[in-house]
Amino acid sequence: MNLPELLLLVALTGGSAAAILGFARPGAARVRASFLVGALASAVAAGQAVLVLIGMALPTVALGLPGTISASPLLALGIQEDPLSAFFLLVVSVSGAAILLASVGYTERYVDGRRGLLAGGMSLFWVAMALVCVAGTVFLFLVAWEAMTLISYFLVVHDHESESSRRAGLLYLVMSHAATGAILVSFVLLATGTGSTSWTGIAAGAGGLSPGVRDAAFLAALVGFGTKAGMVPFHGWLPEAHPAAPTNVSALMSGVMIKLGLFGLLRVALDLLGGGPSWWAYLVLALGGVSALGGVLYAIAEHDLKRLLAYHSVENIGIILLGVGAAMLFQSLGDPVLAALALAAALLHTWNHALFKPLLFLGAGAAVGETGTRDMERMGGLIRRMPGVALGFFVGAMAISALPPFNGFVSEWLLFQSFFAGFTTGSVLAEISLSLLAGVLALTSGLAAYCFVKAFGITFLARPRSEAAARAGRPPASLTGGMGILAAFCLVLGVAPILALDLAARPLRELTGAAVGSGVSLGVLSALPNPSGGSLPLAPAIVAALLAGGLLVAWIVRRLRRAPAVDERPLWDCGLDAPTSRMEYTAAGYAQPVELLLRDVYRPTERAEEVPPVRPSWGGLARMQRYTVVITEPIRGWAYEGVASGTVALSRAISRFQSGRIHAYLGYIFVTLIGLLLLVRAVGGSGP
Template sequence: MRTTELLCAFFLLCATGGILAFLAPQRRLPLVLAVVGSLAAAVLLVVSGILLVSAAEFHAALWPLLNLGTLKVGVDHLSAFFLFVTALVYLPVSIFSGAYLEKYLNHYSLRHLSALYHALFASIVLVLMANDVISFLVAWEFMSIASYLLVNYEFERPESSRAGYVMLAMSEGGTIAVAIAFILIAVAAGSLDFATMQSSTLGLSGPLRTAIFLLSFFGFAVKAGLVPLNSWLPLAHPVAPTNVSALLSAVIVNLGIYGIVRVNLDLAPTTGAAHGLFVLVVGSISALIGILYATIQTEMKRLLAHSTIENMGIVTAGIGAAMVFVAMGHQVVGAIALIAALYHLANHSVYKALLFLGTGAVEGGTGTRDLDLLGGINRHMPWTSGFFLVGVLSIAALPPFNGFVSEWLTLQTVLRSAELASTPIKIAFAICGALLALTAGLAVTCFVKVFAMGFLGLPRSTGAEKATEAGLGVRAPLAILAALCILLGLLPTYVIPVIDRAAAPLTHARATGALVPPFFVSNTPQQDQLPPAFLSEFHDLGAMVGRGFVPGRGLVVLHRGEERNPVIFAMSTSYMTAGFVFILGAIFVVFRALTRYRRLTRGPTWDGGLRKLTPAVTYTATGFSNPVRVIFDAVLRPAASEESTEAIAGHFRVAIKREYTEVHIIDRFILQPPINALRTLAMLARRMQVGHVNAYAAYVLIAILVVLIVGVSAF
């Protein structure tokens, strides 16, 4: 079959990249990496695309292991979807790397980086292709270590080492939990094979199922960066090379989600609502905490890392909702929720990669990533700013960009909880919906800040003042990703049926008919199935006029309901855009007509009559987000110190120094207490070590006495 050859070609390309990393001359390595990496990504894009849209699946047995069954790889529709997203990100990131890595020449050896880059790619693909526990865990471990080494690439910087250490420690903890969970499933199923597990785990008992759920969720949540296991993300992203940061946020965190979906909806489907609710709540809280911390950041990569926590939270909430709906017997709504989650995952990968690469371009042009030091670079970097703006609008979930579509779907699906019977579940859904809505609002604040403070206004540093536009090698991948953001936003009716193929086997229901019914397309068998009440709902809007020439299932995304209420929600980014364009065009035309005989004059910014405006008077990113800091003071709990120096007698303040430090709420409440307790214990133990022989003799004596007393009393 052709897929086999293509997959072989992919792995061969990865291997070639790895070998060339040690053979090619250093200064050629960026080019080699870009060419080989993007070729591999292109091959993967083709093969995963084929597997995603065709009915066939790919399965291959590799070699057998003693007593442990056979190592197997395979690509079902879910894997194909994740592979496709991975390839979609890897392609532009590889192109970007070619230009980006130049800066490391003469500083660090590029050989290891190149080799690891390809190794990581291959291991990610292997994780997604693994069809048995052993190959999954091995690939997973390879992926973890490769990503750790890449994050720690600038190993001379102390913060890199620390970030890498935290990342590796948390990742290994997660791997152990995942391994135990898989072993529990395997024991219950009597096989290490995924295929066998799928068919035999339905009868898992309650406590065992919960243990599997908690262990696997813990392990995968580490990778997905969900609260409270998110500490590594904001540490790792800023220190990693920018192309690796993009991969971390746009590809590797997805694997955590893949794990959660694979275990809980495929290998060992849940039977009650509890697990799904747990996932939903964790996801919603992650979303809020993620965006809260993102809003108060000024370092762009750290901000984006916190925002990754937020987006993974939204995806996880969608999956949690899907688990609940499926477990409660609402298969179609469950499928919609899963589609929303996967759609958001794909969107997040695209725009987050765009924003990370954009950040790399900004850093390359100005030398800084600190929003407080940027400003006004839209004049010097028009292309980068334009592409970045697309990413900002997408992540802020503003229509008609892709983030809007999937967040809208997620929120609307959460609202569908009204159809559930249980009141406590409804209340939980309502609270999570509120958290997600608050998250969406804060996301707008956060990313308005990023663009307004970073790209508009007056430059606040010489770097920003002398910014230079990025080269073609950087702008091209940005353009690709920006185009994807727009396409994924404008054409959801084409995307949803494809994702449905990946989701349907897990939820045992197809949602295409409920989400994007082909009601404009006449003469199709489905047309007759649409109820007349539903069609009449759109009749007044002139839907029948579009019959026959409107492509893409009418370009309308909606939630279909019962006969009584045929259309619950409906939305179309395409028509919205057409409307926008029309209105803006009309305004432009009218404006031009009215001002035909007027002269347009441009003046400087009104400065209140001051002699001049200085960059010091422009709002900073910190200043912009300070109201959020004040409102959420109870959560953020900044430790503030003010130190003021006076020239004379407490009156003439000549210097005021203010410092804020925020310890992440999770670190403060969940990680710090045990660490502190351990420290205290260690300090107590240290007291015993006084350095006198007499004291040690006394310890021995006391120990012997204790043993004796215990021994005597035992008998």
């Protein structure tokens, strides 16, 4: 047993111990201990992943003699940690640790028994996700995957008293299992075709598979893993389940779990199958583009803070898929250097999103928890009640809007660069689609900035829009602390992305075969090869220094003349008399220009109805109308309900066979037996 193996063992055991601690007899101290042990285990796993990524490895040969206990217990379980596993373990564990830490305080609102369930469940959820990363065989992977799905289902329905939670949980459970079915199909095809159930065995034999089987395995994996990731059109569960779950669970699911869908896709498409024809890539690019733009558009129309964030997860998964698709495209065009660049963007954005999305969800959790509503129109002014949380949300909003000097900017920049470099591939189709997708990506990031000015501004700024918001309490310190860790990572990876890229170098090398170095020079992104020679033209450290210098100049400008007096007065607002919070801009008003411009896309349902007049305080008579606009995804109407009603109709048709009479069932068995015998006769040829 070597150091990485020991650490992994410690982390997994620690996570399980934390779970037992949480599930055991309740008590505030025990719950706190459970969260802290879980966070610690997660941190150990993050350290272990770093060790593996910088070159250490788990033992690859079992030292034990046949029949005795293997010297390497993890290997005996089927655990294997290649660089891709280690990178995702890192992503899962850094955010996992911060979220578990933040949960200590966040969950104080629950009574101890419920809180213990949440604590144990979350640690166990983390263990399952870590196992998904390091599973080396089909069996272990599927067991861990299923465990992850089931535990997260129970976490989603944690607030099971509410009808909407149960409905959301059911939708999530059904869609997840359909997805697992698709994944199973993919793995069965791969395993039977290659005669192996381990990743290494399948990867070695995948070259000999027929193109039809490869295509089928890829498509099944795309559907299955895409559902987990929240890719359009399989994203339907996501905007329902995230708002229903307790917010720290949403943070773990939206920030971390959906990344494992991407992990699975990368595993199958690039690692096991080793890339494919270019139509695979175009398919992923198209789905990525639709997810990115669709996600952000519905986020803008959303005024439920948690649903808004959920739609942004769809958007960011789309952005990552654009990177994955571009990498697959370049690989199919025979350009590993460009593939490495695009994949670097995808991996970096995966980690970045796993950092800023939990940050935003935890901030939203504080706002929702302290005001008791998810409706942004009833928040406002929270920056005064919870300054630390507001600062964290502010950082997260800038990071997700791809603004320098935060991490989101770097990964989107890399993606733009890989699209730009696509002009040298010489394929007309690639050039046209990449330049169009660059436009889509830019529109997406512009709209994301628009949406997050709305989200931050309406939720945290101006005067409180309701009594509850005015009386909001101060969230616990551990929540702010957890957010602080995540915000610090957002800034550090924005200023020194080379740290993340160095860690991603090994998976990039293994998946693309390009010579990705790990040189650090002046903070320039020199680790990645630049298609047009030299180093890539971005030095985030210099950008940060320039920004700091600019702030210094601004400070000097403010002091060029003798310091004038500074006063605080009621809002001027062009002389309007005593503006109240009802006169503030609303989330609905803020989003209106986009909704108006894209009426044909949104197809809103508008309704104006007469409401009984109230006698205003100034005496006059007023006719009152209530005007409502509802925007729902069209896909929910026909696709999801179509599938649902189709399933019901199919079940009805099948249920006609179920008469309840024994002799009928015996008859079925007899007919089936005859049928099978005939089949064996026909297919098997000669009998024994």
